[in-house]
Structure formats: structure tokens, C-alpha cells
Amino acid sequence: LTTVKKIAESKIPAIEYIEEPKDLTLMEKFSQKLRELKELLEATLQDIKENNSISSYLWLLLFSLGYGILHAMGPRHRCISSV
Numbered sequence: 001l002t003t004v005k006k007i008a009e010s011k012i013p014a015i016e017y018i019e020e021p022k023d024l025t026l027m028e029k030f031s032q033k034l035r036e037l038k039e040l041l042e043a044t045l046q047d048i049k050e051n052n053s054i055s056s057y058l059w060l061l062l063f064s065l066g067y068g069i070l071h072a073m074g075p076r077h078r079c080i081s082s083v
Contacts, residue, residue, distance in 0.1 A: 024032065041063070047056040 041060075044056045044060055047053045048060065
């Protein structure tokens with residue numbers, strides 16, 4: 001409700017109530033982080049396309065390496081020796 005007080009003090013008309021943000025569940029937080037990561041990747045790819053940025057290439061390479069390592073650690077990707 002502090003937001004409502006600030007708005008009332010600033011005398012902005014036609015705004016009577018703004019709902020405070022609720023506590024997010026674990027899945028909502030995870031979903032929000034995935035959206036942020038997706039936006040970051042889109043911005044990086046756009047920067048590569050428009051500016052041919054070396055730093056964006058390196059960031060994308062680092063991200064891909066990290067993703068590949070995490071993916072390889074997942075189930076069904078373990079190397080089982082048959083010797």
C-alpha cells in the first residue's frame with residue numbers, strides 16, 4: 001500500500017489502487033528467470049546479427065558450452081562402459 005500513498009502524494013488523477021506484487025511460487029520464479037534468459041539470448045543474437053559483436057559471440061559460445069555440460073549430466077547421457 002506504500003505505492004498507493006506515493007501516487008496519492010503525487011496527485012496523479014484516476015488511480016485509486018495498485019495491487020502490491022504477491023510472493024511468487026518456485027515455478028513462477030523459475031518461469032520468470034527463463035523468460036529473462038530468453039530475452040537475453042534474443043538480444044545477444046540480435047546484437048550478433050546487427051553489429052557482428054565479438055563479445056556477443058563469446059557470450060553465446062560460453063552459454064552453449066554451459067548448456068551442453070548441463071545437458072550431458074542429465075539422465076540417459078551417462079557413458080556406461082561395457083568392458
